Amino acid sequence: MALAAQQSLVDLADVRPGQKMLVHAGAGGLGSTAIQLAKHLGAYVATTAHTRDIDKVRDLGADEAIDYTTTHFADVLNRYDVVLDSLGPASLEKSLTVLKPGGLAISVVGPPDPAFAAQLGQPLLKPVMAVLSRKVRSRAKRLGVRYSFFFMRADGAQLKALAALYDAGTLRPVLDRTFNFDETLDALAYVEQGKANGKIVITH
Numbered sequence: 001m002a003l004a005a006q007q008s009l010v011d012l013a014d015v016r017p018g019q020k021m022l023v024h025a026g027a028g029g030l031g032s033t034a035i036q037l038a039k040h041l042g043a044y045v046a047t048t049a050h051t052r053d054i055d056k057v058r059d060l061g062a063d064e065a066i067d068y069t070t071t072h073f074a075d076v077l078n079r080y081d082v083v084l085d086s087l088g089p090a091s092l093e094k095s096l097t098v099l100k101p102g103g104l105a106i107s108v109v110g111p112p113d114p115a116f117a118a119q120l121g122q123p124l125l126k127p128v129m130a131v132l133s134r135k136v137r138s139r140a141k142r143l144g145v146r147y148s149f150f151f152m153r154a155d156g157a158q159l160k161a162l163a164a165l166y167d168a169g170t171l172r173p174v175l176d177r178t179f180n181f182d183e184t185l186d187a188l189a190y191v192e193q194g195k196a197n198g199k200i201v202i203t204h
Helices: 002-012 029-040 051-060 089-096 114-120 123-132 134-143 156-168 181-192
Strands: 020-023 044-049 064-067 080-085 099-107 146-149 175-180 199-203
Touching: 002 029, 002 080, 002 099, 002 156, 020 029, 029 044, 029 051, 029 080, 044 051, 051 064, 080 089, 089 099, 089 134, 099 134, 114 123, 114 146, 123 134, 134 146, 175 181, 181 199
Parallel strands: 020 044, 020 080, 044 064, 080 099, 099 146, 175 199
Antiparallel strands: none
């Protein structure tokens, strides 16, 4: 998740000090890392989270924590530079409305856009991905904002740089549960059921 946060915030969004960023699902694996990295980059960070996780995301560094069980983020946020969405179409569509002109909405769950075909080195797929993302790109254009699909790529140098941030305490992992080695199947089921709210650790 740290590599995904690095590539989406730094390589794709080029987050700068003083910018405003919305991170959805701030208590999750990607969200919890993205909050910390965005703060490290100097951004003002808002996030959405369940009531039980509000204190957790604030502890991670969120400047504004929105309890999605009582408040809709689109009713209270506006003129953001970047949104990182990991929830899906409904959240993404609303996220476009909280961006300032020229702002960028990044989705890690789709739909894929033509730039993703270029990233894959498959230019023949560009028309297909253009169709898949036509609705969200058209809406973004009408609102004067941008949309980009994100898919993580392997990068050893970036992993090394991120490891240094963890070693320095700038970033810290968020743990959910620890399983014994003989409970590995239970751990996998826990993750597959979407119950994990942070990293899962398996010990000997």
